[in-house]
Amino acid sequence: MFGLPLEQIIFLVLSGLSIVCSLGLVIFKDPVHSAVSLVLTFFNVAGIYILMGAEFMAALQVLVYSGAILVLFVFVMMLLQLRPGPALNPFRFFQSRIAPVIALAFLAEVLVIIFASNYYNNGGKITDSANTQAANMAKNISYVVSSKVPMTDTQGNSVVKSNEGWFSEPNSTGHTALLGKELYSKFILPFEICSLILLVAAIGAIVIGRRGLERDRKEFRSVGISLGGVAEPGSAQEFEYEKELKMLGTNELDKERKLTLKK
Amino acid sequence: MIPTAWFLILSGILFSIGLTGVLMRRNVLVIFMCVELMMNAVNITFVAFARSFTKGINFAGDNFVVFVVTVAAAEAAVGLAIIVSLATKQSSVDADSIGMLKD
Numbered sequence: 382m383f384g385l386p387l388e389q390i391i392f393l394v395l396s397g398l399s400i401v402c403s404l405g406l407v408i409f410k411d412p413v414h415s416a417v418s419l420v421l422t423f424f425n426v427a428g429i430y431i432l433m434g435a436e437f438m439a440a441l442q443v444l445v446y447s448g449a450i451l452v453l454f455v456f457v458m459m460l461l462q463l464r465p466g467p468a469l470n471p472f473r474f475f476q477s478r479i480a481p482v483i484a485l486a487f488l489a490e491v492l493v494i495i496f497a498s499n500y501y502n503n504g505g506k507i508t509d510s511a512n513t514q515a516a517n518m519a520k521n522i523s524y525v526v527s528s529k530v531p532m533t534d535t536q537g538n539s540v541v542k543s544n545e546g547w548f549s550e551p552n553s554t555g556h557t558a559l560l561g562k563e564l565y566s567k568f569i570l571p572f573e574i575c576s577l578i579l580l581v582a583a584i585g586a587i588v589i590g591r592r593g594l595e596r597d598r599k600e601f602r603s604v605g606i607s608l609g610g611v612a613e614p615g616s617a618q619e620f621e622y623e624k625e626l627k628m629l630g631t632n633e634l635d636k637e638r639k640l641t642l643k644k
Numbered sequence: 645m646i647p648t649a650w651f652l653i654l655s656g657i658l659f660s661i662g663l664t665g666v667l668m669r670r671n672v673l674v675i676f677m678c679v680e681l682m683m684n685a686v687n688i689t690f691v692a693f694a695r696s697f698t699k700g701i702n703f704a705g706d707n708f709v710v711f712v713v714t715v716a717a718a719e720a721a722v723g724l725a726i727i728v729s730l731a732t733k734q735s736s737v738d739a740d741s742i743g744m745l746k747d
Contacts, residue, residue, distance in 0.1 A: 392646050396654045403658055403681055406674075407665040415674050419681065422658075426684055429654070432646065435691050438709055442684075445713050450680065450720045457724050458673060461731050480667035484660040491656035495649050560706050568707045575714040582718030590725035 392432055399425035412463050416455050423447040437557045651692035658685035672727055672737045676720070683716050 383390060402425065405418035423446050430439040564572060658681060665678030687709045694705025731737045734744075 388646055389650075392650060396650075399654070400657055400661070403661045406677060406681065407661060407668065412671050412673050415677060419677050422681065423684065426658075426688065429651075429688065430691065433651070433691055433695050435695075435706060438687070438691060438706065441710065441713055442687075445717060446680070446684070450717055451677075453720060453724060454673060454677060457728060460728065461737060463671070463673070463737060477668045481664050483667060484664040487663060488656055488660035491659070492653065495652045495656070556706075559703055560710075563703050564707050564710065568711075571707075571711055575711055578714060578718050582721045586721040586725040589722065590728055 388432060392429065395425050395428045395432070399429070412458055413455065416451055416458070420447045420451055423451070435556055437560050648692050648696040651688055655685040655688040655692070658682075658688070670739050672730075672739050672742075675739060676723055676727070680716060680720065683712060687712055 385393075399422050402418045402422040406415045406422065409415045409418065423442055427439040427442040430436070430442060662678040662682035662685065665681070666675050669675055669678070690705040690709050690712070692705075694702055727737065730742065734741065
């Protein structure tokens, strides 16, 4: 319609929306508004993933990022009872003017690198759009269940091997199947380590976030010298005993400790 | 077809916006969300480069995005636990007022 292929128009719309929503993330004062605009950004980025032919990434984005991580954020905001932010104080006034300049400098660097390398690789043009992986894959992958399952990849090599043993290769070349084929064979070690990462994160979050039982706090009190015997008057041991006596409360454990100390 | 450079430009812009948010905002939670946005921009770059080959199929970028998302989720969990315990202690999430370890 505008002289561009439809794909590019969709990409421009989605990317424009995602940039606008991420600007909303930075600008809104209320953190809940920021979270909602970030959710919108993630949905737009998921749309861009589908354009690239990476449907698994789009599903991962929607389910994990906006469906778990941001929900966790909103729950934390609810727990902490956050209110819209205060006005800028003098230090922040200066910093809030400098920060966009720094980010624009970084963006300029990135754009210079992109344009320089593309210009060189494509013989004087900025982009070479007709020969990319996505174009070739789009010719081979069919999203409709038909009898024409692509059996070869872009170079004519067959991706279907004969069924010897139990390592028969999958017949489909959809994105999820190809991704899984590599994830579970070439990247199996990082995959297992990821499970360990999640386990450690879960344990760490529980340990950091709990409030600490009273019993835990009082049991591991550190006493300087504790020989468990009778303290000679004026010794360091008696000093430590008296210090501990002052620290005790009226718990059951503490009453026992008082009795043992007084002996 | 969409040129690779367009994806990289989009990723750069999103990363810079996230960078602005990290430097500019006072609320610790919003800073954290901007870090997540930066990681998303990096994910787009990975998948764009994995799609930019003209010969053969290479899915290493897509696989790495799975690991990046996993690490982002783990980091979000632990970071939010830290923020919650910090905010409970000083009853505000202002990044400027965290000074308990100062002299």
